[in-house]
Amino acid sequence: MVKNNPQSQAYEDFLQRYVSRQLENIFPRFDEFSQIDRQVIATAIKRTNYCVSRIKLFQGAQFDYLNSGHYATFLYFLAHALWMQSGNTRDATRVFLLNKALNGIDLFYEVKMPDVFVIGHTVGMVFAKADYSNGCVFHQGCTVGRKNDDRPTLEPGVILYPQSSVIGACLVRENTVLSPGVQLIDTDTPGNCIVFPGERGKVVFKSTSEYYADRYILRD
DSSP, rough: OOOOOOHHHHHHHHHHHHHHHHHHHSOSSSOOOOOOOOHHHHHHHHHHHHHHTTGGGTTTOOOOTTTTTHHHHHHHHHHHHHIIIIIOOOHHHHHHHHHHHHOOOOEESSSSOOOEEEEESSSTTTEOOOOTTTTEEEEETTEEEBTTOOOOOEEEEEOOOTOOESSOOOEEOOOOEOTTTTTEEEEOOSSEHHHHHHHGGGGEEOOOOOOOGGTBBBBO
């Protein structure tokens, strides 16, 4: 068993084999068996390790491939790095599909996620090509979606609790908390607020002085 040290070459070697075998088993190429590029693996490990280090729940810990939230984050960073560093869209797509199959998360490699974000239980998450800022927190069943050509903008410290959605032309200002089940469609928020479901599909904003993301993330 490899020692879980994301800064070691042995860990890079292990993950290179681990991911490559998963891809071959679930999304085989048949024409050849090829391992994911080692440098791309190293880039994804570095980004995942930094992201994990800023999450309070894992403070002092490092990226653990057996933690599903860690691994889902790693697979996103890996697919994104494959696309950005090598233009390898074929393997980037396979890694994206692997993440979707294993973790139930739809996070395409062309989506630009920030350096620090929290995935709290991956199942049923959908991420459009929106604008994401550092320090956002996402829970199971949440959706960030586009409406025609309109896409949301999420400022720092936005939290989506389970089954909440942000869709279309939404400016979700800093320290906005979407309570479970809220649907925010073509609606801006004032920031420093909690959003609750209202009558007839409208939402209700309640101001807050607490910065909720501090419950989850260490700020610089």
